Amino acid sequence: MTAVSPTTRPKLTLSNPELERKVMECLSPLVLTEDQQQKVREVFLDEMRLGLAANPERTSSLLMENTFIPELPDGTENGEYLALDLGGTHFRVIYVRMKNGRFSEEVVDYFHVPSEKRLGPGQDLFEFLADCIAEFVQKRNLGGRNFQLGFTFSFPMTQKSLDVGILVSWTKSFNCPGVVGEDAVKMLNDAIHKRKDLDITVKAILNDTTGTLVMGAYMDKRCALAMILGTGCNGCYIEKVERIEKWLGKHLESEMIVDIEWGAFGDNGVLDFIKTDWDRAVDDQSLLVHSYTFEKYFAGKYLGDLYREILLTLTKKGLMCGGKIGNLHTHGAITTTSVSRIESDTFKGLLEETKMVLNDVKLNHDDDDLHIAQYVAGIISYRGITLVSLITGILLERMQRNHCTVAIDGSLFKHHPRFRPLMEKLISEFAPGRSFDLRLAHDGSGKGAALAAAIAERLEQKRSLTNSN
Numbered sequence: 181m182t183a184v185s186p187t188t189r190p191k192l193t194l195s196n197p198e199l200e201r202k203v204m205e206c207l208s209p210l211v212l213t214e215d216q217q218q219k220v221r222e223v224f225l226d227e228m229r230l231g232l233a234a235n236p237e238r239t240s241s242l243l244m245e246n247t248f249i250p251e252l253p254d255g256t257e258n259g260e261y262l263a264l265d266l267g268g269t270h271f272r273v274i275y276v277r278m279k280n281g282r283f284s285e286e287v288v289d290y291f292h293v294p295s296e297k298r299l300g301p302g303q304d305l306f307e308f309l310a311d312c313i314a315e316f317v318q319k320r321n322l323g324g325r326n327f328q329l330g331f332t333f334s335f336p337m338t339q340k341s342l343d344v345g346i347l348v349s350w351t352k353s354f355n356c357p358g359v360v361g362e363d364a365v366k367m368l369n370d371a372i373h374k375r376k377d378l379d380i381t382v383k384a385i386l387n388d389t390t391g392t393l394v395m396g397a398y399m400d401k402r403c404a405l406a407m408i409l410g411t412g413c414n415g416c417y418i419e420k421v422e423r424i425e426k427w428l429g430k431h432l433e434s435e436m437i438v439d440i441e442w443g444a445f446g447d448n449g450v451l452d453f454i455k456t457d458w459d460r461a462v463d464d465q466s467l468l469v470h471s472y473t474f475e476k477y478f479a480g481k482y483l484g485d486l487y488r489e490i491l492l493t494l495t496k497k498g499l500m501c502g503g504k505i506g507n508l509h510t511h512g513a514i515t516t517t518s519v520s521r522i523e524s525d526t527f528k529g530l531l532e533e534t535k536m537v538l539n540d541v542k543l544n545h546d547d548d549d550l551h552i553a554q555y556v557a558g559i560i561s562y563r564g565i566t567l568v569s570l571i572t573g574i575l576l577e578r579m580q581r582n583h584c585t586v587a588i589d590g591s592l593f594k595h596h597p598r599f600r601p602l603m604e605k606l607i608s609e610f611a612p613g614r615s616f617d618l619r620l621a622h623d624g625s626g627k628g629a630a631l632a633a634a635i636a637e638r639l640e641q642k643r644s645l646t647n648s649n
C-alpha cells in the first residue's frame with residue numbers, strides 16, 4: 181500500500197471492481213457535493229442572522245450567546261486564582277499564579293466524575309464538585325485564604341452576567357435532573373457554602389470555547405476565533421456589538437465574545453438535507469436524542485459510533501467481512517480513537533492498526549475489507565472536517581481581520597491525523613485570500629478560566645472607578 185496525504189479525498193480501490201462500485205454507491209450519501217456545501221454555507225449564515233436578530237421570524241438553532249467578556253488579557257493580570265473545568269468524565273481543579281500577565285505557577289488535579297453524578301440529581305453533582313475543590317485546597321495547602329474562581333462549564337448557557345449562567349440543556353454524557361433552567365453558579369455557590377472549609381468567590385462562568393479564545397489571545401493577540409473539537413464541538417468569536425441586533429441599547433462595549441453553540445446547528449431541521457440513516461441511528465442511540473445535530477455528525481463522542489453503524493450496514497448487506505457482523509451491534513464497540521488509528525494507517529500506507537480494530541470487534545477480514553474499513557474512516561472524517569471548515573471560513577469572512585489566529589483545543593484536533601492538515605487546506609479554499617493560522621490552545625478550558633476570573637476582576641475595578649468619578 182502507498183502512503184496517502186491527509187488532505188486528499190479518500191479513494192477506494194478494490195481487487196473486485198463490482199464490489200468497489202457497490203460500496204461506493206452505498207456510501208455516497210456521506211460525500212458532500214458542491215451544492216450541499218454551498219447550502220450548508222447559506223443555512224449557517226441564515227441561522228447566524230436569526231440568532232443575532234432582535235425579532236427573528238423563527239427560532240435559530242444557534243444560541244449566539246453573550247459571554248459578557250468584552251476584553252482579552254492585557255498583561256496586567258497578577259495574583260492567585262482557582263479554575264474549574266467541567267464538561268467531560270474528568271473534572272479538573274486548577275490553581276494558577278499570574279505575574280504581570282504570565283502564568284508563573286500551575287497545579288492541576290483530575291477527579292473522575294462517575295456516571296451516577298453525571299446522570300443523578302443536580303444538587304449531588306455540585307456537592308461532588310465542592311468536595312473535589314475542598315480535597316484540592318487541603319492537599320495543596322491552599323486553605324485559609326479567599327480565592328477568586330473562574331468556572332468552565334462546557335454546556336449551553338444563557339448568561340445574565342459574567343457570573344450567572346443558566347443551563348439551557350445538557351449535552352454529551354451529562355443529564356442531571358434539576359439543573360436545566362437554573363444558574364450553575366448559584367448551584368455551585370450553594371454547595372460551597374454548605375461546607376465551612378471553603379472561601380471562594382466565583383467571578384466568572386464560561387464555556388470551554390470562551391476559555392480557549394481567552395487563552396488563544398494570551399498566546400497571540402490576533403486571536404479572534406476559538407473552537408473545541410473534542411468529545412463535543414463548538415465555537416466562539418469576537419463580534420462587533422453594533423452587529424448584534426438583539427443587544428442593541430443593552431451594551432456599551434464595542435466588542436464581545438459570542439458563544440455560537442454550533443453543536444446544535446440543525447436542531448430545527450435546517451441541516452436535514454445532509455442527514456443519513458447512519459446519523460439518525462447515532463442520534464437514536466445517544467443519551468439526548470434529537471439534539472446537537474451538528475455535533476453528532478463528527479464530534480469525538482459520536483464519530484466511533486457513526487463508523488460502527490456504517491460497517492454494520494456494509495456487513496449486513498454482505499459487502500464486507502463475508503457478511504458476518506461480529507460485535508458491530510454493540511453500542512460503543514468502536515471508539516473515535518480507533519477511527520483516528522485507522523486514518524493514521526492510511527496516511528502511512530499500512531494496514532496494521534486497521535486489522536487490530538477489526539479484530540477487536542471480531543470481524544474476519546481480507547485485504548478488500550481492510551481497504552473498505554480505511555475508506556469509511558476517511559469519508560466520515562472528511563465530511564466532518566469539511567463541515568467545520570465551511571463554518572470557520574464564514575466566520576473569517578465575517579470578521580475581516582488582517583490576520584486571525586484560530587485557537588483550537590480538543591482531542592479530535594490533537595489526535596486525529598486528518599484534522600489539522602485538511603482544515604488548513606479547506607479553510608483556505610472556503611475563505612480565499614484570508615490570512616489565518618490554526619493554533620493549538622492547550623488547556624484553554626483550565627487556564628482560560630483563570631484568565632477570565634482575572635478579566636472579571638479588572639472589569640469590576642473599571643466599573644467602580646467609573647461610578648466613583
Ligand code: BGC
Nearest residue numbers: 334335336351408412413414
Ligand atoms: C457543548 C458546548 C461545548 C462543546 C465542547 C457541547 O456539547 O454544548 O457548550 O462548548 O460541547 O465541549
